[in-house]
Amino acid sequence: MFATSLEAEAAFYEAFGNADVEAMMRVWAFSFDAACIHPSGPRLEGIPEIRKSWEAIFADRVPRAIDLRGRVVIGSDDHRIHMLEENISVPGTSFVAPPVLATNVYQRLRDGWYIILHHASVAPGALEQTQDDSPDQPAPGTRLH
Amino acid sequence: MFATSLEAEAAFYEAFGNADVEAMMRVWAFSFDAACIHPSGPRLEGIPEIRKSWEAIFADRVPRAIDLRGRVVIGSDDHRIHMLEENISVPGTSFVAPPVLATNVYQRLRDGWYIILHHASVAPGALEQTQDDSPDQPAPGTRLH
Numbered sequence: 001m002f003a004t005s006l007e008a009e010a011a012f013y014e015a016f017g018n019a020d021v022e023a024m025m026r027v028w029a030f031s032f033d034a035a036c037i038h039p040s041g042p043r044l045e046g047i048p049e050i051r052k053s054w055e056a057i058f059a060d061r062v063p064r065a066i067d068l069r070g071r072v073v074i075g076s077d078d079h080r081i082h083m084l085e086e087n088i089s090v091p092g093t094s095f096v097a098p099p100v101l102a103t104n105v106y107q108r109l110r111d112g113w114y115i116i117l118h119h120a121s122v123a124p125g126a127l128e129q130t131q132d133d134s135p136d137q138p139a140p141g142t143r144l145h
Numbered sequence: 146m147f148a149t150s151l152e153a154e155a156a157f158y159e160a161f162g163n164a165d166v167e168a169m170m171r172v173w174a175f176s177f178d179a180a181c182i183h184p185s186g187p188r189l190e191g192i193p194e195i196r197k198s199w200e201a202i203f204a205d206r207v208p209r210a211i212d213l214r215g216r217v218v219i220g221s222d223d224h225r226i227h228m229l230e231e232n233i234s235v236p237g238t239s240f241v242a243p244p245v246l247a248t249n250v251y252q253r254l255r256d257g258w259y260i261i262l263h264h265a266s267v268a269p270g271a272l273e274q275t276q277d278d279s280p281d282q283p284a285p286g287t288r289l290h
Contacts, residue, residue: 016290033217033219035217035228037246037248037266038290039266039290040266040267040269041268041269042246042268042269043215043228043230043246043268045217057290070188072178072180072190074178074224074250074252074261074262075224076221076222076223076224077221078221079219079220079221079224079226081224081226081250081262083180083188083262083264085188086290088290097290100290101182101187101188101264103182103248103250103262103264105219105226105248107219116219117219117226117228117248119228119246119248119264119266120266120290121182121184121185121264121265121266122185123186123187123188124185124186124187145161145183145184145202145231145233145242145245145265
């Protein structure tokens with residue numbers, strides 16, 4: 001199917017841009033370990049849960065323009081980790097979503113490369129830090145991580 | 146140094162719990178590709194940026210208790226991807242941080258395993274979905290991803 005992790009990535013974002021659930025699910029590794037974390041979402045585990053989430057996201061049937069920036073790839077012959085910034089907008093409207101940072105893990109299976117993990121989180125303009133001056137009594141909102 | 150990715154992980158979270166920058170940085174792969182995304186933060190690239198972020202986070206010198214849950218490990222002989230839920234609290238106080246979902250990528254270098262990517266994002270209690278009924282005009286707040 002996908003000869004490289006880059007081809008799998010292209011198919012993933014093409015399906016995403018077209019809000020096409022069937023095409024999206026063809027990119028996923030059929031594995032119990034498959035996991036997907038949408039921005040501010042929980043960790044969805046397994047293909048049925050992941051499929052349901054894309055069905056919900058694509059229910060609007062709105063085509064997205066997705067501008068990918070800052071790709072860094074690490075990994076080896078059978079696992080590739082792609083870090084990316086996703087910039088999503090809706091053509092014909094003024095809607096622009098905040099940038100999303102994605103860590104996508106691709107796995108080489110018998111017949112090609114598939115995505116096995118998509119971890120996405122909203123990127124800020126700049127790192128917001130709430131520092132606390134009283135180390136012994138961290139208030140709610142203290143940045144522990 | 147660390148014979149397995151699990152040993153590197155244990156050292157990472159021990160340093161985190163102790164708010165110990167030096168110990169934390171001993172777990173990181175000294176690589177241009179090293180990257181770190183703290184919850185709601187940008188992608189920090191390279192060891193100097195990553196170090197600065199942990200110095201800021203640990204500036205409170207508050208020891209954290211970190212309860213790790215739901216570990217799933219994928220990967221191969223030279224790269225391991227650990228998915229985890231971090232539950233951080235401050236012993237002796239009532240402070241409990243919201244659960245954080247982490248994707249940690251470990252890389253085997255000549256002398257052992259090191260972390261090369263830490264991507265963390267706040268986990269919700271449940272997936273929040275804002276659905277829009279008017280597909281042609283997604284309003285700000287529409288869930289494109």
